[in-house]
Structure formats: C-alpha cells, structure tokens
Amino acid sequence: MSRTEAPDDRLSVAEVENQFHNFSEPDWKRALSLARMCAAGLTGWSGEMLLAEAMTKLLSGERIWRRGVHPLVTLKTVMRSISSNTRKREENGPIDPYATVDVGAGESDDDDVPPDVLTKDNSTPEAIVDNRSQLSYIETLVADDEDAGMVLMAWAEGLRGKEAAEELGFEMKRYEAARKRLMKRLEPVAAMRKTA
Amino acid sequence: MNSPTDKREPFDVLLDAYLEELMAMSDADVMDTDNPAELKATGMQMLEAAKAEAGKWRLAAAKAQLAAGRKTVSTDDEPAVSVAAAREFLRKASNDPRFTLAARGLDEMSDDDALRLYRQYKRLERERNDPGEDGA
Numbered sequence: 001m002s003r004t005e006a007p008d009d010r011l012s013v014a015e016v017e018n019q020f021h022n023f024s025e026p027d028w029k030r031a032l033s034l035a036r037m038c039a040a041g042l043t044g045w046s047g048e049m050l051l052a053e054a055m056t057k058l059l060s061g062e063r064i065w066r067r068g069v070h071p072l073v074t075l076k077t078v079m080r081s082i083s084s085n086t087r088k089r090e091e092n093g094p095i096d097p098y099a100t101v102d103v104g105a106g107e108s109d110d111d112d113v114p115p116d117v118l119t120k121d122n123s124t125p126e127a128i129v130d131n132r133s134q135l136s137y138i139e140t141l142v143a144d145d146e147d148a149g150m151v152l153m154a155w156a157e158g159l160r161g162k163e164a165a166e167e168l169g170f171e172m173k174r175y176e177a178a179r180k181r182l183m184k185r186l187e188p189v190a191a192m193r194k195t196a
Numbered sequence: 197m198n199s200p201t202d203k204r205e206p207f208d209v210l211l212d213a214y215l216e217e218l219m220a221m222s223d224a225d226v227m228d229t230d231n232p233a234e235l236k237a238t239g240m241q242m243l244e245a246a247k248a249e250a251g252k253w254r255l256a257a258a259k260a261q262l263a264a265g266r267k268t269v270s271t272d273d274e275p276a277v278s279v280a281a282a283r284e285f286l287r288k289a290s291n292d293p294r295f296t297l298a299a300r301g302l303d304e305m306s307d308d309d310a311l312r313l314y315r316q317y318k319r320l321e322r323e324r325n326d327p328g329e330d331g332a
Contacts, residue, residue: 010306013250020243025232026223028239033226037214052242052249059250060257063304076215077304080208134207155213156206161220180225183217 011065016058019071031075037186038079041134042086054078141185147178148185261308264315279307282314289317 011019023031035054036047054075057063063078135156142148147170154164165175218226227235277285286302302310 017243017247020239020246023239024223025230025235025239026226028235029226029230030218030221031239032235033218034215037211048242052246055242055246056249056253059246060253061250061306062253062257062309064306070219072215072219076211080211081304135210138210152210155217156210158209158213160213160216179217183221186214 009067011067013059013061016065020055030072034072034076035079038076038083041137042083043090045086050079050082051075053082142182145181147174148182151175151178151182277314279310282310285314286310286317
C-alpha cells in the first residue's frame with residue numbers, strides 16, 4: 001500500500017523517547033505547567049495525568065510527532081486534543097459529569113411523596129470550571145490583581161510581549177511585573193486539579 | 197481585517213499565548229523555587245510509566261490489526277480505500293454529532309489509525325443499518 005506522506009516527516013518511537021530523555025529540569029517544568037493549563041476544567045484529570053496520557057500516545061505511535069516541531073508545541077497539540085475529546089465525550093454522554101444534584105432535598109414525612117432531586121447551584125471557582133468556562137475560571141484567579149487580569153485579557157486576545165504592553169498602555173516594566181504575577185497565579189490550577 | 201485567531205476559542209488563544217510565554221521565559225524564571233532534582237525525577241518516572249503503557253498499547257494494537265486483517269481477508273467486505281480518502285471521510289464525519297471524533301485530532305493521527313477508525317466507522321454504520329448482521 002502506498003503512503004501519501006513520507007515517514008521521515010515523523011519522529012520514530014525511539015526518537016520520541018530520546019526527546020523526552022533529553023528534557024532538562026526547566027523543560028519538565030514547562031511541560032507540567034502547560035499540562036496544568038490544558039487540564040483546567042477537565043473533570044477527573046490532573047495536569048500530570050494529561051501529560052502522561054499525551055506521552056503515552058506519542059510513544060505508542062497513536063499520535064504523531066512531526067519532525068522539527070518543538071516538543072512543547074507537540075505536547076500542547078496532543079493534550080488539547082485529548083482534553084477536547086474527553087470534554088466532548090462527557091457532554092454527549094448520558095450522564096453530565098458537570099451537574100451536581102442534591103438527593104433528598106425537600107424530603108417530606110409523607111411516605112407517599114418521594115424525595116426531590118434538586119440541582120445545586122454552587123457558584124464556587126470549581127463550579128465555574130465545571131460549567132465549561134475555563135477562561136472564566138482562570139479570570140477568577142487574578143480577580144484581585146487588576147494588572148495581571150489585564151495581561152490575561154491581552155493574552156486571550158492573542159497579544160503578548162511588547163504588543164500586549166502597548167495595547168494595554170503599560171510600560172514594559174509594569175507589564176513584566178504583571179506577567180510574572182500572572183504566571184505565579186496560574187500555578188494554583190495544578191493544586192486544585194490534584195485535589196479534585 | 198480578520199486575524200487568524202478570530203475563529204478560535206478564547207481559551208485556545210490564551211493557551212497559545214501561555215505556551216509562548218513559557219518558551220520565552222529563562223530557565224531560571226521557569227524554575228523559580230522548584231527543586232531541580234525532584235522535577236527531573238518526576239519527569240523520568242512519568243517517562244518510564246508512559247513507555248510501559250505505550251508498549252501495552254502497541255501490542256494490543258498489533259493484535260487488533262492482525263485480527264482485523266484476518267477478518268477483512270476472510271469476509272472481503274471492506275472496499276479498499278486510500279489514506280487520503282479515509283482522512284477526508286473522517287474529517288466530514290467529525291461534524292456528525294453521533295461520533296466524538298475531533299477534527300483537530302485527525303491531523304496528528306497516524307495513517308494506520310486513520311484507516312482503522314475509518315473501518316470502525318463504516319462497521320458502525322453497517323450495524324446501524326442491519327442490526328442483525330452480527331448474529332449471522
């Protein structure tokens with residue numbers, strides 16, 4: 001059978017393994033940070049689980065690592081694909097994992113009246129995530145830091161660096177300080193997913 | 197003027213910006229107060245676990261492929277299809293709400309997986325049209 005694409009376009013399993021072997025400590029940190037962002041709002045998944053799944057798919061050959069593509073770009077594509085597929089499956093499934101119900105609420109003493117099952121309204125940061133708004137959830141992390149919130153908004157518009165600073169009317173020093181605080185604030189996404 | 201990000205979900209745009217920030221940051225900034233040895237050990241543990249799991253997947257895939265190959269040869273019920281045609285078919289099928297295939301996943305899928313998924317899809321279609329077929 002003829003192939004439409006040259007095999008050389010893809011890393012072999014051994015080459016994929018070698019890429020991971022050569023990860024430095026900061027590379028692992030970057031990969032984990034990225035995984036945590038991708039897993040934000042994904043029920044039952046931590047960033048570590050998502051990264052492990054992506055690595056397994058790449059090492060098994062189920063997902064392709066294009067030659068010359070940066071490891072983080074490859075991982076982001078695979079992890080985003082996994083999270084997107086998982087979310088889609090959950091949403092199309094018979095049970096909505098994002099719904100929370102309160103069984104027994106409004107129960108009466110009358111044996112003939114079955115207990116009600118009411119939907120609970122938990123407007124916590126976690127519930128916001130579970131209401132399918134990853135961006136809204138991340139915005140809550142910087143709700144008390146105006147500058148960091150503005151940088152987040154700029155990123156969500158596809159602006160970053162000098163361009164974002166100019167658009168926000170920030171001097172670079174102010175932008176950098178806000179950017180660093182934002183990166184710090186994004187870390188708790190991991191802790192929340194770990195304990196979920 | 198429309199930018200390439202206009203049609204994308206805001207979270208995807210944010211994710212790309214976050215990725216670029218991570219790549220642009222110095223190693224010292226990225227590491228901050230983290231313990232390098234601990235991070236490396238975590239990474240290596242993940243790699244070893246992923247290798248072991250991937251090995252099992254490859255074995256299972258090889259067995260499934262062997263079984264599928266035998267079935268195809270014996271029943272001759274699957275018309276030959278090119279990888280490009282299978283991918284095009286799956287791309288269209290990704291818009292079918294009955295299936296959960298994401299179009300973005302298709303681009304990273306290997307040729308073998310694309311063909312396998314195409315065959316699965318076709319088999320599902322046949323079973324829907326003729327529910328009694330399996331019992332034959």
